[in-house]
Amino acid sequence: MSTELETDLEAAVERRRNFAIISHPDAGKTTLTEKLLLYGGAIHEAGAVKARRAQKKATSDWMEMEQQRGISITSTVLQFEYHNCQINLLDTPGHQDFSEDTYRTLAAADNAVMLIDAAKGLEPQTRKLFEVCKMRSLPIFTFVNKCDRPGRDPFELLDEIEQELGLQTYAVNWPIGMGDRFKGVYERHSKQIHLFERSAHGSKEALDTVVDLGDPRIEQLLEQDLYYQFKEELELLDGVGAELDLDQVRSGKMTPVFFGSAMTNFGVELFLNYFLDYALKPGIHNSSVGEVAPTYPEFSGFVFKLQANMDPRHRDRVAFVRVCTGKFEKDMIVNHARTGKTVRLSRPQKLFAQDRESIEEAYAGDVIGLNNPGAFAIGDTIYTGQKLEYEGIPCFSPELFAYLRNPNPSKFKQFHKGVTELREEGAVQIMYSVDEAKRDPILAAVGQLQFEVVQFRLMSEYGVETRLDPLPYSVARWVVEGWEALEKAGRLFNTVTVKDNWGRPVLLFKNDWNMHQVQEDNPNLTLSAIAPVG
């Protein structure tokens, strides 16, 4: 490798940090994103992200359905500079639009920020997303938000994370009071108190008044009772809390916890500074030729998301590629591992919200958007040099199931084509009944929106009107081992067997309880909530 390229790649990896935020609706993801961008100078006034959202509704070049519903279906990549680092925030779709894309985005992330509402603690969507992070051993940074509002006891919140998620916690800072009496946070490493000023509205970078723990004014500043409570809590924290262990953090076993208030922009900068320090840089990826380092001189990456119809006038598709190694350059010619073809990457895009900006180069940890005239599928690897292929992105357990009916037999061809293409694109999973007589596809999704998108697109792009017949199941498990035993057991109560697109057996259960029951009755049965892409 030329030393120049070597130095270039090493420097690029050193500066890069990439993460996604996992949270439940309303925890404050939009607000936190906005504030993070503010520090990065990517926007100059908070509110811009929301303003963009409003603007988006007004502009015409967006998917019709998004406009009708005023929701955001696409996840985007926000890139900003901070303290000489380049940060890539892989934005995951919000709540109504919860879909497999959210899971897949985590496959491209190196770190996750778990955002929690101080009053609510862990919520269902956070738990689900956490499971995906855990599967990949992603380092998780916890931000406990809305401390300016009455919240739960911070010890109780830490306990919940430890007990429910099995993650050790390390509080990097500690809140002093909450709600009306929120006075600020104590930064344990520097032994300094950052005072909260209620007047700060958070539209600009917050002024941070910092006082040393030993400062005699503290008792007055904090009010006596709070001061004593804080001292007690601190003793307890130092006494029973685990020591910070960065190896544990970076292997996803310990989460550094930050308390703050995104809305008032309090604690965000503190968080960002520690995050840069503790987060994983773009690292090694497993591939068909073994582990490859981000500084490997050949370019490679994998497609983690496909987005169709971002601009209906062009009917284009964008393939989002996570760069894993080497340096991407505009117009470069790469190999496509699955098809063996070569592809020229001529119109690469960097995405900020839905503004597209052409990019000239990218490195490991970056995400590029490629125009995809049907060339790419989820999980595809592109590379230069020696052939290599990344592991691909698994199918995640769907939770909603419905037969998709085509009431008009003359449209069979279009129906079939549409369903196949949408499946290939990763819009939805398709399963089939084992009963040959039932030939209609079963749509299997993580979020309701996926059904709506499929029906909408079948209508608008393929001219097929469809009907959905929901099925009463909510858990899917791939059968890894023990299928024979199950066949002997005959029909299982409240359970149905289907086949996925690759003919692999999948069991659908009414609920978790049914699933556990079947497992208990059939100890030789090994089930999996995820399946590799076939």
Ligand code: G4P
């Ligand atoms: P989301 O993307 O996770 O769904 O959440 P979002 O940022 O939209 O925030 C949800 C609500 O919580 C918003 O209020 C937002 O202002 C509020 N919020 C976010 N962070 C904080 C915080 O640190 N403290 C307090 N007190 N509130 C916070 P909203 O009334 O739904 O919207 P808006 O009218 O304020 O825009």
